[in-house]
Amino acid sequence: MLKDVTLGQYFPGDTLIHRLDPRTKILFVTVYIIALFVAKTWVSYGSLLLILLISIAISKIPLASMLRGLKPLTIIIIFTAVINIFYNGEGRQLFSFWIFTATDAGLIKAGYMLLRITMLILSTFLVTYTTTPMALTDGLELLLNPLKKLKVPVHEFSMMMSIALRFIPTLIEEADKIMNAQKARGADFETGKLTDRAKALLPLLIPLFVSSFRRADELATAMEARCYHGGEGRTRMKKLRLAAADGIVMSFSVFLLAAIITLARFGL
Amino acid sequence: MLLKTSGFELSGEKELKMSTIRTEALTHIYSTSTPFESVAINNINIEIDQGEFVGLIGHTGSGKSTFVQHLNGLLAPTSGKVCFDGRDVNSSKAFRHDIRFKVGLVFQYPEYQLFEENVYKDIAFGPRNMKLSTVETDERVREAAGFVGVPESIFDKSPFELSGGQKRRVAIAGVIAMRPKILILDEPTAGLDPEGCAAILNNICRYREATGATIILVSHSMEDVARIAERLVVFDRGTIAMDGTPADVFSRAEELRRIGLDIPAVTDIALHLRELGVDVPECCYCVEQLHDAILKLKGGAAPC
Known part of the structure; x- marks a missing residue:
């Protein structure tokens, strides 16, 4: 059951999107998200949706896999949309009960909100699905490099992040293993009252903590044995290089943002 | 009432003759319909009777x-069935819980599964x-601890204070304490020193003698398995490649090597001897067997 978690899972491939520099992808998705929040009407939403769909098509990631990742977030998305129906004073009143009043403008706003959140999540998914976690943290480190001037430990943060990302699958696998071992001894994680289930997690969490500490200790020793001493003077085996495609995508992102802002200005 | 009882006895008799565990066209595929899809086991049909001592061998990733x-x-088949005493293990949630x-x-x-504050509680x-x-519970804990050689003096200790070998014994005791009819051990000797290995294998044999339980020992160490198992099942890429007595299986040394498995050193020596023209049996897999065979030859050639 734990294997169903697809958060941050990488789908191997060799498409245009896979080959883009991680920095480009991070910047583009940031711009895309800003554009999503600037967008006001169906014209801008439509063009943004079109861009997303084209990108997904290029990446060759099956739409079903993308949508599967949305499943755990369905409740949050629907909740946000429903709240938006009622928190809007304008427009023609449709119906009301107690303190809630639904208006047609609210309904439309909720629809946009639903679209906005879904597109936001799918666009970030596309980045994590097409970029290895390592490339992602490398890209992030390079993007945040200027902050080093302000004494922000950028390298340390990105190292922590890559270790965390690296160990998520390991920990999931380990949790799965321990869970199975306890199930084999008759532990029941799936039925019973909430309090019982919380208690049933103890046999899972304790060994998991113990082994995380053990792993952390081993990793620290292994890193020290290879003379790791932080970011100072550290070079890279694989240097990230911007290609022509990256330039095009970045220029396009600037154009996109400008276009969406202009559209919003004209109320479209 | 009387009828009912006799009916019960009849079915009881039937069950005795029935195989304890049987799989029918068992297939399991991991991560179906994703890019990571892989067939772990494919169309496994096997019957294991009550009281058998089966060694399961195969390469890493053989399923x-x-x-x-x-x-x-613990895993539900993608297709096919697993039957315990003729009943499908996955027929109901309650039965699946019971079967464990x-x-x-x-x-x-198994030492990584320990979690309780002391050894006694963990076995319990x-x-x-x-x-x-x-x-x-108390009776079973003491009995299980006895089988695997966990002294009662460490019952109050935290399992995390113990040595690696002791932790493993405690973990095995934790399963034996349920008095399972079938005891399956997945690589129980991995990472132990030779002494620890021998001790654990001995404990397993003792448990079997005392309770008549079926033992299924998963291992890639031929030496271990050859010495104590009565039946060997060889897995190769998700299917059963061989199934027979150790003598049968080890007589097919070439095939085993092709699958990427080693044969016991003794069998290897016997094969070399045969190549040299010494007439020892082909399927020696214990030091004692080869020892006897050589003595017999010697006795036959020049009685002293």
């Missing part, structure tokens, strides 16, 4: 671990889940 996790219902106490599974590196985890009385 043996996946296979044993089906036997107690009848088919005890000791995982690889299984029996407690069976909702047994305190008295019965």
